Amino acid sequence: MSDAPAGAGPDRQSIWSRPERGTRGPTPAHSRDAIVGAAIALADAEGLAAVSMRAVAGALGTGAGSLYRYLSSRDDLLDLMTDRAVGELRPYPQARGDWLDTMVLLGRRQLALFGTHPWLLDVIHRPSGAGPESLAWFDNCLRILEPVRCPVAAKFEAIAMMTGVVSLFARREAAVGGLSFDGIDLTAYPHLVAAFGRPPGPAPRGDLVERTLRGLLRGLLPTESTGTG
């Protein structure tokens, strides 16, 4: 009974409520922060698939099994990585202007975050307990939406949908670029052929994200809010 992982309680406990270390024993050679930092560096450079326990441990000069003194699973590590990345959205803007403007600004920040940490796209869809930074981000969105008079559930919907649409934009290039026609009989797809045969036309406007987010939030939330500043 003296070999359980660090602070493991009687049951499946969340990583957020488990203390990093106890009071006895030698001072640990590493820390959760260092491990998460190494993992994020790896993910930024080579993608999420490169974040194996062995690789992260190797970057810290230790063995894979040693990491389990600091966290109890790889999923925990991904949760910690996600929460730290979400923390980079700080500092949160004041809600002085129109709430719609502020929300669109937040969406832009999210889009930029997906740019600096592309692996977030592979991670946000997993069901996982939200960490303190994710909760803080959510709390901040609710603060901005405070003047909006509507059920809380609708605000939750709007926030989640905004994050989702931003993630769609973040991987937009990969989605359409996935079309390839190697050795495929194209005669069955007349409209597709016609579309590619025509000149492509002007590229879509750069404010597509802005317009989409505005339209989305305006459709999901009532615009007759109380107060504008």
Added chain:
Amino acid sequence: MSDAPAGAGPDRQSIWSRPERGTRGPTPAHSRDAIVGAAIALADAEGLAAVSMRAVAGALGTGAGSLYRYLSSRDDLLDLMTDRAVGELRPYPQARGDWLDTMVLLGRRQLALFGTHPWLLDVIHRPSGAGPESLAWFDNCLRILEPVRCPVAAKFEAIAMMTGVVSLFARREAAVGGLSFDGIDLTAYPHLVAAFGRPPGPAPRGDLVERTLRGLLRGLLPTESTGTG
């Protein structure tokens, strides 16, 4: 040189252009269709993680290595599964009414497909060569959008965004339900606490999907199209 996988050409060839089998040798005991069917049944029942080469082969009464006579990788299998599932969107509706109505109908069908094959949500985001059914679906969307006068790129954007938003709705329940507060100090999130303390208010209307898709497509495509029937 006589032991290469089935029909493997000189280079990395797409699964769509590789013949299922050659002319010599015994008649195969299985087929791509049977393998894909077993894999989809497994994924429907136990999720995509249950679709291992060993499990699929086991369902067919053979060994994992034998599957490589029919396909060259697990990714190929996922591509085949995806394309067959997309094929279930047929038959495609006539484009007689308003194109917006027809597109929303297609979106509803996609949403239903995500319901019967939840593993599609874990699969659509991978970069992969689109199969014939995916191309047919795309071609059909272009046919419906034919009366819309705008650059082809904008139509591509709109189709991809509609699919993306539908996928967001498909996993909506899991997204917000992922919030849990086990052993977390909530005093740092005042708006979150206030939101949960208040009565939840009426549930969001059931036509949320409809309204969102309509707003999205109206925002992405010009509505002054030529002809309505």
Added chain:
DNA sequence: AACAACTGCGAACGACGTTTGCAGTTTACA
């Protein structure tokens, strides 16, 4: 001093995707 709770670490376990070698079967071509 004794014991419990911790530390690092290397070896191992089971599952995964994939490769390989081999024996047997069918077709193409001389």
Added chain:
DNA sequence: TGTAAACTGCAAACGTCGTTCGCAGTTGTT
């Protein structure tokens, strides 16, 4: 018809993965 090439199924193996285990050493409590 004979032979070689191309195919078949299959079992065993390879390397990687996440994770567990056992052991020796260190620290804190009593």
